[in-house]
Amino acid sequence: MLKQTGIPTKEDIEKILPSKQRREKGAYVVIECFEEIPCDPCTAACQYGAILQMENVNDLPEADYEKCNGCGICIGLCPGVAIFVVDETYSEEKALIKLPYEFTPLPNKGDVVPGLDRAGEEVCKAEVIRVQKHPSKTNIIWITVQKELAHEVRFIRIPEI
């Protein structure tokens, strides 16, 4: 499916996630970059060394989840908008997702907006927790969703006013 549609399957995603034990410790990066392309700014973006240096610029990026603290700096520096941060320990019922957002208008903190899956289908309502504006790189939106959707929701839609 990935090759035909560009949309990774649940199995594709499971292959890139950290262990259950790591996921229970707090926020971690999720790098949804599946195409071998000449691109590597993510490796320099992480000052904690949690995105491994590549031997070849066409290599797929790899995370060292033990070094990742979920800060999200790498999200805004990926030209492929392929990097997310997920925190499944955010609360009893909710997971936090930090996602790249390149559109305008930006949402506002406190907004409740449609949460979309990778195919652009609405799967829930998501609450905007924080809006990180970056004039020179991609904006980052923090949302919360039901925990079981932590690896389903990857975008939001701002309803037209």
Ligand code: SF4
């Ligand atoms: S979320 Fe922060 S610590 Fe983790 S890989 Fe990205 S920049 Fe590094």
Ligand code: SF4
């Ligand atoms: S910067 Fe983004 S698109 Fe480029 S290799 Fe890293 S994750 Fe993939």
